[in-house]
Amino acid sequence: MSTVALPVASPTRAARVSPLLWALPPLVVLAGFLIYPLVLVGVQSVTNEDGVTTWEVWRSVLGAGEFHRAIGNTVLIAGAATAGCIVLGTFFAVVLALVPFPGAGAASRAVDTLLAFPSFLIALSFTFLYGAAGMFQLGDFLYSRWCVILAEITFYTPFVMRPALAALTHLPAERLAVAASLGAKPGQVLRRVVLPEIAPAVAAGGALTLLLTLNEFGIVLFIGAKDVITLPMLVHSKGVVTFDYPSACVVAVVEVALSALLYLLYRRIFARKGDRGADLVP
Numbered sequence: 271m272s273t274v275a276l277p278v279a280s281p282t283r284a285a286r287v288s289p290l291l292w293a294l295p296p297l298v299v300l301a302g303f304l305i306y307p308l309v310l311v312g313v314q315s316v317t318n319e320d321g322v323t324t325w326e327v328w329r330s331v332l333g334a335g336e337f338h339r340a341i342g343n344t345v346l347i348a349g350a351a352t353a354g355c356i357v358l359g360t361f362f363a364v365v366l367a368l369v370p371f372p373g374a375g376a377a378s379r380a381v382d383t384l385l386a387f388p389s390f391l392i393a394l395s396f397t398f399l400y401g402a403a404g405m406f407q408l409g410d411f412l413y414s415r416w417c418v419i420l421a422e423i424t425f426y427t428p429f430v431m432r433p434a435l436a437a438l439t440h441l442p443a444e445r446l447a448v449a450a451s452l453g454a455k456p457g458q459v460l461r462r463v464v465l466p467e468i469a470p471a472v473a474a475g476g477a478l479t480l481l482l483t484l485n486e487f488g489i490v491l492f493i494g495a496k497d498v499i500t501l502p503m504l505v506h507s508k509g510v511v512t513f514d515y516p517s518a519c520v521v522a523v524v525e526v527a528l529s530a531l532l533y534l535l536y537r538r539i540f541a542r543k544g545d546r547g548a549d550l551v552p
Contacts, residue, residue: 311522311523312523314515314516314519315328315516315519315520315522316328317516318516319516327516327517327520328520330517331520331521336499337521340499340501340503340504340521341501343498343499343500344525345484347418347422347483347498347500348486349480351419351422351426351479352426352479352483355423355426355427355429355430355475356430356472356479358423358430358431359427359429360430360434360468360472362431363431363434363435363438363468364434364438364464366378366431366435367435367438368446378435381431381432382432384428388488389488389489390492392424392425392489393421393488393489393491393492396417397412400412412493413493413496414496414498415498417493417495418489418490418493421489421493422486426479426483429478429479429482430472430475430476430479432475433471433472434468434471437467437468437471437472438464438467438468445463446463446464449462470540474540477532477536484501484525484528484529484532485501485502487503490502490503491503501524502525505518505521505522508521
């Protein structure tokens with residue numbers, strides 16, 4: 271008995287066009303609310319007050335000492351806050367997941383609640399703690415760079431802790447039991463079993479924290495730290511206080527470029543690690 275091959279139906283034109291139609295509305299929204307404003311900011315950064323296209327604004331802003339101090343403060347505060355968040359977030363995640371104690375669930379839910387608060391509330395609470403009429407009167411600490419770093423660590427630590435907690439839920443208890451049965455001390459189990467397991471999650475949370483602290487505005491503004499000018503504060507100062515929109519746009523473009531560069535670097539590093547991990551899979 272012979273078989274007859276049926277012709278394979280080719281996709282219709284409507285089927286080929288349908289994905290494009292579904293993608294069109296998000297692209298329009300993205301272009302209208304993100305790409306178009308960024309283009310306007312870029313154009314304004316090379317346009318002087320007379321409407322003439324020139325790079326003089328860029329040369330003036332990039333050569334100013336105020337800009338150099340702002341970018342230095344931004345990188346220093348973001349780096350220190352991210353490092354503190356990684357250390358504390360990892361510690362709290364390990365304690366909540368692996369050290370049973372009464373109230374662990376309530377503490378975890380309290381952290382989730384903290385994520386819903388706006389950042390300026392942390393700065394406001396610091397004024398009641400360390401201000402002139404606060405519980406701990408520490409002089410000028412409230413208006414220092416270190417207070418900004420401490421406030422950002424307080425607010426952004428959950429962004430590292432939550433991914434680490436999620437990773438620990440996937441850690442098999444048998445691995446910990448086997449390591450302990452082989453005579454490994456708690457410190458060795460933590461270093462050789464737990465930390466490698468949650469390292470990708472901690473790194474992802476740390477990368478997100480770094481991007482957020484680079485662009486943090488509310489904490490720095492509400493604390494009012496003396497001589498602590500970051501890139502977001504410089505944009506606010508030039509755009510709102512002095513109405514120097516071209517200079518504000520230059521600083522904004524630099525900030526966007528710095529954030530995009532760090533994001534691309536993060537994606538590239540983790541893509542390489544993913545490829546190496548895939549090569550080890552049989």
